[in-house]
Amino acid sequence: MTPLLTREDCLSADERDPLAMYRNRFDLPEGIIYLDGNSLGVLPRDAAARANRVIHQEWGTDLIGSWNTHRWFEMPVRIGEKISELIGGTGGACVATDTTSLNIFKTLGAALDIQSQDHPRRRVVVAERESFPTDLYMAEGMIRTLDSGYELRLIDDALTLDDALDDDVAVVLLTQVNYRTGRLWDMAATTSKIQAAGALVIWDLCHSIGAVPIALGSANVDFAVGCTYKYLNGGPGSPAFVWVADRHVNRARQPLSGWWGHQKPFEMTVRYEPSTGIRRYLTGTQPMISLATMEVGVDIALEVDQTALRTKSLELTSLFISLVEERIPHHPLTLITPRQDDERGSHVSLRHPEGFAVMKALIANGVIGDYREPEVLRFGITPLYLGYTDVWDAVEALRRVLDEELWRAPEFQIRGAVT
């Protein structure tokens, strides 16, 4: 890509953007540039209507009959099929349910169950020290519950994945795009390496689904989980998903064996009999208003050409990096996101010693990113509803906050929860 180093260049790029029309599918607030869609996606214009249909017609009028007439009971599987299509899930199946944390527990339980049959001596779970912490916490909870010689091994700068993969490893839990740095794993090559070492892999897609093309089937992935409220614009806390390769799905139980995962949930039998197929990854009754509303975001994502989306995403993140380096060179900003296109997801992170105050000042100046400990300014560059000029304007706002030291104002120094 030719550098777009003037605002006029960016305006021209917006005019040529083949994805520009998707912006109109969302209600974007006036007067701000929203660079936090990697944390909470924006509101699809059709989402409120969908929620109101569930509330007035399905709940209010049709009441209990909606489990059948509006196919509520099938909704997790029906939406799961759409998500599976979005992530290239040929050779596996997906269900939309619960939270990412819970789905990690389920898949980890199932993967360890399979390994206890195939390779009972493999009792190590490998995960990333820099992973979003809930992945580690859930693995810790699982290992603590099993209480029989399992352990968690963390990879980091000192212990690479290659070094960690020995004959004790049962399962590897990786996040495709790191929440803090935006670093992207090579899913196919890494999956292949893990499986060659005799382990199973669980991919956490929270920071990649909807922003990075994913092909679980062709990468021969074992398990995947992820959320729908970031790049899929499913709504705050909208239900997550779990995907399992066909070769595994009926081999193992997942530990959270509730009635929604039973083969015959309405026969009210005393013993649990796992459903054949992906339904066994369900546990209890799902939050229908949030679940149905989420489908609107998934439907939009399915319309989009994933290659064009990836191209635009890389152009925007690359533009962001170039503009920061060109226009804000004299400040202690450190890029922690990979420069190489094939190693980068769809957000860009910069460290700054006063990162917390800088982000608060930037938000006060109409550019919403977020802050993550330690010192990290995080900018989600969502190609579905952001343009090139948005990126230019955001960097310009950051330049002003730093050049004019706006972040030094006392109101930006006060620490409070920033999510």
Add this chain to the structure above:
Amino acid sequence: MTPLLTREDCLSADERDPLAMYRNRFDLPEGIIYLDGNSLGVLPRDAAARANRVIHQEWGTDLIGSWNTHRWFEMPVRIGEKISELIGGTGGACVATDTTSLNIFKTLGAALDIQSQDHPRRRVVVAERESFPTDLYMAEGMIRTLDSGYELRLIDDALTLDDALDDDVAVVLLTQVNYRTGRLWDMAATTSKIQAAGALVIWDLCHSIGAVPIALGSANVDFAVGCTYKYLNGGPGSPAFVWVADRHVNRARQPLSGWWGHQKPFEMTVRYEPSTGIRRYLTGTQPMISLATMEVGVDIALEVDQTALRTKSLELTSLFISLVEERIPHHPLTLITPRQDDERGSHVSLRHPEGFAVMKALIANGVIGDYREPEVLRFGITPLYLGYTDVWDAVEALRRVLDEELWRAPEFQIRGAVT
């Protein structure tokens, strides 16, 4: 209560009903009598406005900032406090989150953790064979995961709770009101008996909260869970709750240790450190639209005098039973709900050999109850929005279906999922 055996008596009783005004707080569909509020409660009139505020203002406009400005992150605890008040939760704390099934897994894990410290030889979980099956399935999943000598012992007609309580019992999981029969346990006496035997108790309140006065604190309960989409009218699949006595809350971890339950969730530490207090029963990000909408039903329930509610509930269920016996004596209907007021929740169940077809015919005639295997017609008598005349009319419809054999029509013989 004087028998109300004419429709005029019922009309008069409705005129005297001190709770009659609550009916206007709900949108009830025209032309039907809804006797399934024990499965899915009705739509509060204010619920749609609340959902729309979350969608348009909080999600659409305020976006990521809503975690702080609209206190999304605190919502599970804030609503949990209200639920705790509703169930007499003095001496404990409650959080609204996830599903009943998952909260059973959490409390069972914590209770077993406590017992493994206090009485490590106690490795039996007692539950009810006639329990709603997910309680058994989750206990089965927990025991299977622990894989170290735990077992499930089921009480039933052949093995009473008294017989089951020996020195091996760690935890007893009971449902206050049985989903099928409507049988009500004496919570205080039963809790006392279980604790005297050295075990801990988990009460499932799904079929009692919002219909039966509950006093967890004065009954010295250890743990409780329940759902909000039945008598609390929280909406389809609205998040459940978990309550834990103060004496236990910081003693044990629950196994589903996700980041929302961490003491410092935004410090992104590698190790899980459970939050002090009830927050540790949280796991992952909650479905905010469903959660916020649910609060509307909880708020209504908190306005209601629980004693008056119980009085009306007992009058209505007693009326239902009397009218069936008086007006439909010549059919093979068997009452399986206790006649004694202090043994009955707020629904009435009758067996009929053709129960499935009878319920389908009754629904086609404007009275919505539900069917549960085997042969059980179930009628939820929700005192908040049903009146005495509704009960009279419902029994009259049932009489017609049986006397005129309307259930024999071919369209009512076809089996399909009835939830």
